[in-house]
Amino acid sequence: MSTRKKVMWWIGGAIIVVYALFPIAWIISISLKAPSDIANGQFLPSSVSWGNYETVLTGDASELFLPALRNSFGICLIATAISCLLAMFAAYAIARLDFPGKKVILSTALAVAIFPVISIVTPLFNVWRQIGLYDTWPGLILPYLSLTLPISIWTMSAFFREIPWEMEQAAQVDGATTWQAFRKVIVPLAAPGVFTTAIIAFFIAWNDFVYGIVLTSTEAARPVPAALGLFSGASQFEDPTGAIAAAALIVTIPVVVLVLLFQRRIVAGLTNGAVKG
Amino acid sequence: MTQTTLPPVKKTEPVSAPKRGLSDRSRSERKLGWLLAGPAFVVMLAVTAYPILQAVYESLFSYRLTDPANREFTGLTNYWVILTDPIWWQAIWVTVFITVVTVAVELVLGFGLAMVMAKALSSIRPVVRAAILIPYAVITVVSAFAWQFAFDINTGFVNSWFAWIPGVTADTDWFGDRWQSLLVICLAEIWKTTPFISLLLLAGLAQVPEVLQEAAKVDGATWWQRLWRVTIPNMKAAIMVALLFRSLDAFRVFDSIFIMTGGANGTESVSFLAYRQTIARLEIGLGSAVSVLLFLVVVLIAFTFIKAFKVDLASTRGE
Numbered sequence: 227m228s229t230r231k232k233v234m235w236w237i238g239g240a241i242i243v244v245y246a247l248f249p250i251a252w253i254i255s256i257s258l259k260a261p262s263d264i265a266n267g268q269f270l271p272s273s274v275s276w277g278n279y280e281t282v283l284t285g286d287a288s289e290l291f292l293p294a295l296r297n298s299f300g301i302c303l304i305a306t307a308i309s310c311l312l313a314m315f316a317a318y319a320i321a322r323l324d325f326p327g328k329k330v331i332l333s334t335a336l337a338v339a340i341f342p343v344i345s346i347v348t349p350l351f352n353v354w355r356q357i358g359l360y361d362t363w364p365g366l367i368l369p370y371l372s373l374t375l376p377i378s379i380w381t382m383s384a385f386f387r388e389i390p391w392e393m394e395q396a397a398q399v400d401g402a403t404t405w406q407a408f409r410k411v412i413v414p415l416a417a418p419g420v421f422t423t424a425i426i427a428f429f430i431a432w433n434d435f436v437y438g439i440v441l442t443s444t445e446a447a448r449p450v451p452a453a454l455g456l457f458s459g460a461s462q463f464e465d466p467t468g469a470i471a472a473a474a475l476i477v478t479i480p481v482v483v484l485v486l487l488f489q490r491r492i493v494a495g496l497t498n499g500a501v502k503g
Numbered sequence: 504m505t506q507t508t509l510p511p512v513k514k515t516e517p518v519s520a521p522k523r524g525l526s527d528r529s530r531s532e533r534k535l536g537w538l539l540a541g542p543a544f545v546v547m548l549a550v551t552a553y554p555i556l557q558a559v560y561e562s563l564f565s566y567r568l569t570d571p572a573n574r575e576f577t578g579l580t581n582y583w584v585i586l587t588d589p590i591w592w593q594a595i596w597v598t599v600f601i602t603v604v605t606v607a608v609e610l611v612l613g614f615g616l617a618m619v620m621a622k623a624l625s626s627i628r629p630v631v632r633a634a635i636l637i638p639y640a641v642i643t644v645v646s647a648f649a650w651q652f653a654f655d656i657n658t659g660f661v662n663s664w665f666a667w668i669p670g671v672t673a674d675t676d677w678f679g680d681r682w683q684s685l686l687v688i689c690l691a692e693i694w695k696t697t698p699f700i701s702l703l704l705l706a707g708l709a710q711v712p713e714v715l716q717e718a719a720k721v722d723g724a725t726w727w728q729r730l731w732r733v734t735i736p737n738m739k740a741a742i743m744v745a746l747l748f749r750s751l752d753a754f755r756v757f758d759s760i761f762i763m764t765g766g767a768n769g770t771e772s773v774s775f776l777a778y779r780q781t782i783a784r785l786e787i788g789l790g791s792a793v794s795v796l797l798f799l800v801v802v803l804i805a806f807t808f809i810k811a812f813k814v815d816l817a818s819t820r821g822e
Contacts, residue, residue: 239627246634249649267663316543325536340751344774345798348781349557372550433642435758451644474645485640497706
């Protein structure tokens with residue numbers, strides 16, 4: 227390849243990296259600005275200040291932010307665990323067993339995935355209030371299943387189909403019991419698919435805003451995105467921009483690190499489920 | 504995706520069962536299949552079908568939470584009220600506008616990114632792919648804040664950076680006017696969701712047979728001709744899946760609007776309208792009717808896509 231072409235690719239690559247990182251860089255920059263610096267019209271802070279992080283983690287805003295962080299982690303982890311477990315059984319059945327209704331299950335998952343969240347949330351708001359699920363963890367975990375289950379079923383069955391199931395029988399022929407064959411042969415082969423699905427499901431739950439904002443009212447269950455959306459500053463006269471930026475960065479960094487660590491698998495999971503389906 | 508062919512199900516050992524009816528083995532397999540897949544199926548129905556039926560029921564009442572005693576069956580009145588209200592039509596047009604603009608831009612941009620990822624030098628490919636995944640990992644609310652702060656008249660840098668563009672000055676208020684607000688909302692949505700489209704398109708690109716490309720090259724086709732005659736027709740399925748998913752997703756736009764404008768200046772989307780009726784005004788009846796209408800529109804879009812998709816597949820097969 228000619229040097230000119232190489233340089234072109236490098237420039238193209240650099241443009242993409244800047245495009246992808248720019249809004250993040252901007253949030254980082256705001257989070258490090260002192261209150262007097264916020265309105266300076268510049269991209270970079272004139273001096274680095276950690277005040278916004280203090281506000282969010284130990285100061286006035288911590289009463290809003292820290293419970294929300296705890297809620298988000300708890301609710302998303304439980305919703306992910308439940309949907310992975312259910313999807314694992316379903317995907318095993320779809321990939322391994324012969325029974326009528328496979329298509330029905332996959333199409334239902336597809337239909338649920340395109341369901342407009344707001345159409346579910348309006349009736350839930352009313353029902354949850356009546357039966358006491360409003361503003362509780364289960365009150366969010368249940369609706370989150372409508373977000374995480376469909377994609378888990380699709381992704382996992384795409385992974386499971388690629389498992390050579392004959393190996394299980396081969397192990398049995400070699401003298402393993404059914405359970406041993408499953409445990410020693412299938413589980414290790416299925417684990418990466420389950421793990422990838424769990425990560426994707428977790429992201430989707432973590433990203434939710436509509437359920438979080440409609441079905442909660444206090445720090446008892448309000449997740450981070452909803453808390454950020456409603457955050458209006460410690461006092462009426464304080465501009466919360468810096469604090470929001472700091473909080474936003476705290477919830478973004480771990481997720482971005484997770485994505486970068488497992489990027490290969492996530493790409494495979496996202497595209498397998500959708501394209502090969 | 505919808506024309507999924509199920510995997511060739513491996514037949515288990517031949518069974519010596521009577522010819523009539525099902526063998527014991529296949530009967531127990533059926534039972535086990537539903538036993539395992541049933542719970543997921545039931546949960547999916549419970550968390551979607553039940554609420555939508557509830558919404559249909561509640562949409563038939565004049566029902567305000569602030570005045571629950573006067574709950575009254577009014578039939579289709581709520582639907583009539585909504586469909587004759589300009590606010591509904593404005594929300595529809597805003598939503599359609601955002602959907603069409605973002606999906607069109609994302610398709611072109613996502614295709615470009617996918618091409619770069621597919622063809623780039625092996626030294627920069629991993630970096631590009633990692634970078635692409637970052638917007639995917641960022642939650643929509645955070646992306647909306649980033650874009651809002653950038654354009655905001657007080658906190659933003661956009662006005663000072665782009666003052667050389669005619670019409671942009673130090674005090675251009677991007678959120679003071681309808682079209683400018685919509686532009687920023689679209690930019691944020693595009694940034695956040697292009698990675699998803701480009702990953703699907705990249706998977707589609709991988710399925711284009713290299714042989715065809717080579718053959719076209721040998722026949723003297725230009726890069727442009729190969730793109731339109733070989734690459735794109737061969738990845739129609741991937742393009743349709745990406746389009747369908749993103750369109751439906753874009754049609755539900757809510758987070759960015761909530762953060763950036765709160766629906767001011769005529770930037771309210773249909774989802775936002777439903778939210779406002781139910782939560783802010785506590786009009787359960789009207790809010791439910793909006794939710795049901797939104798649901799119907801989404802079903803209509805999906806149905807149209809799937810129909811178009813099938814026709815396409817049939818015609819390509821006919822060639």
